[in-house]
Amino acid sequence: MSVKQNIVEQSIRLFETKGFSETSIQDVVEALGVTKGTFYYYFQSKEQLLKEIHLMYIDELLKRQEQIIRRADINNKSKLMEIVRLLVNQIRENGRSARVFFREMRNLNPESAATVKQKRRTFRLNLQAIIEAGMREGEFRQDLRADLITFAILGMCNWSYNWFNPEGPATDEQLVETYMETLLHGMERLNKLTK
Amino acid sequence: MSVKQNIVEQSIRLFETKGFSETSIQDVVEALGVTKGTFYYYFQSKEQLLKEIHLMYIDELLKRQEQIIRRADINNKSKLMEIVRLLVNQIRENGRSARVFFREMRNLNPESAATVKQKRRTFRLNLQAIIEAGMREGEFRQDLRADLITFAILGMCNWSYNWFNPEGPATDEQLVETYMETLLHGMERLNKLTK
Amino acid sequence: MSVKQNIVEQSIRLFETKGFSETSIQDVVEALGVTKGTFYYYFQSKEQLLKEIHLMYIDELLKRQEQIIRRADINNKSKLMEIVRLLVNQIRENGRSARVFFREMRNLNPESAATVKQKRRTFRLNLQAIIEAGMREGEFRQDLRADLITFAILGMCNWSYNWFNPEGPATDEQLVETYMETLLHGMERLNKLTK
Amino acid sequence: MSVKQNIVEQSIRLFETKGFSETSIQDVVEALGVTKGTFYYYFQSKEQLLKEIHLMYIDELLKRQEQIIRRADINNKSKLMEIVRLLVNQIRENGRSARVFFREMRNLNPESAATVKQKRRTFRLNLQAIIEAGMREGEFRQDLRADLITFAILGMCNWSYNWFNPEGPATDEQLVETYMETLLHGMERLNKLTK
């Protein structure tokens, strides 16, 4: 692995554990056994490193989302499920990056933040478009606001970075299934009505 | 308003805008027109101030949750709705505090963090208990894991601190209704099945 | 005991343990359960308190030395012994004060320091005068410099504030006897000469 | 001379003049024309600097004492004399360091203090061993407690850091001779007895 890749890995680890502001360049280079000069050879600033971490994360998400959207073989409901799975998986597999991504956006400079925000917005609107398509095509109820539901789904999934532990009592696939089942059919006991 | 109250207000404002680590005591006292000595007359440390903000927030939430739980006149479904409303309202009314609360827990020292975490855990388990009661009493489906649904609900509601703007295109009551409707009945078009 | 006396007592205790500079007025008043205002009612400054402690100590020493010097019933050798006893006793009985006295002179302001230094000088010259009298009157050898011997005696005695512990393996009277015996007759084995 | 050496030199000078607590890092770096950052590049803390000063001093003393102890060509009386000379010389040559060494031990942190105390103890016990050997081998009287005499000698010599001035009316060699003569034969006029 390249020196630069190493720096990125270590800093994700440290930023997740201690926080971006609380992690010094010294911490990062000490964890790698190099000196500060080396860091500044590869990165112009601490902020640029954070920016790269953010872009790597959101670009990966967008790329995978794009692949889901383009699929012609599945309907919108399945696409929604794939996106829920994508979000949850991403947290399972790249939990550290996910936590840095969600927590440290404030520390980007205005331009970087704008870029990242725009991409996050794209991701959200892509999801919303799937829901709206599903509504038009009769898969989803039309009496709920697509924008608010989109936020609800993102909240549900993204929040799991706060607590989800792959070694814990629930697997990520159980999580996806429970979330999807709740989202699609709700938690109310229906046969109660038919009794 | 007392000087101490003023310090708390101003720091919530600044912590929300710039972040805890990025806000200096100097920033806080300058916003108030007092000196650093004054700050340290009222607070032992910057961390203690953050701790107080956290405790104020979570204690208020727990108190209101308690009131909802104790109500004998409503069923579990309504209690769930009240808690969703509580979370969303809290963000509408105390958005700043909410954002500080969710973002800055890392900056508490281990003991304070443990205290706050314990209280957050209590809030979550109280909510889970309502859901479990609803399952037992036939209000909710029994084939979904109560713990995961609890996280889903909390994620949904809490995430809104990231985007919800009371002046935006949706009111908080609309938000509550959409969330509850989705949670209870799901977003899938049901008459499709009956066709 | 008066409030002022209490302040003096507590601060001697704290100055000895933590050092003058490292002890804050806050520490002193907290140990007493009063407030800083009270301190400044009785003392103009922290330095003035230190000055009073110094003066109490050296004035007591000078007073007792005076009594020894004035005695007509004993010779210079006995007077020397009484002064050694005085110094050692003072450390046993007022160990804390002694330690503050020897260590914290640097923290007096120039005027206070001058006053105290003058009194310490007086004490030393009084002792030197006894030795010189003893030399003239045939009690002591005349081939040793009185000034240097005076310093030797003071060093011997004063140094004990660094280590002497009344509960330790030597009593203060043993200390006085050993010191006097060494000072008067030396530690060399004399019968070796007569062999 | 290296920057680090320079920092040590200047701080000894300042610590001696103003005291450790009363000397700020600012004072030190200003005296050198560098910045605070430079100080902290070389030392982790102010306390670590003090620790290094202490260790340099006591290690030098121990090294020289060791050389004296190992000598086979001189008896214990001469070894004692060499150690008295060592102490007095050290104060003459490194008066500043000596004063810092004797006055500022309180400002070491507990671990550093323990290390230094242990070394000081070793120095003292080495001296005591010489005296005990001298007693066993008939050079010194056996009716005096070796431990107390050791303290007496150390007090005599060390105290001179308080007053001894190489430019004053006594040379260091005179001081050594007077101290040794007093220690060995005492100050009492012996022929008085034989008259």
Place this chain on the structure above:
DNA sequence: CATGAATGAGAATTCATTCAT
């Protein structure tokens, strides 16, 4: 590519002291 020395601005915190009440 990489280092090590240096910087300087700013951080949290302490504390003797004042003073109106």
Place this chain on the structure above:
DNA sequence: GATGAATGAATTCTCATTCAT
């Protein structure tokens, strides 16, 4: 006599960044 609020200057220490080598 005593208090409590406030001050402001100073203190230790951190850290992103630079740069000659």
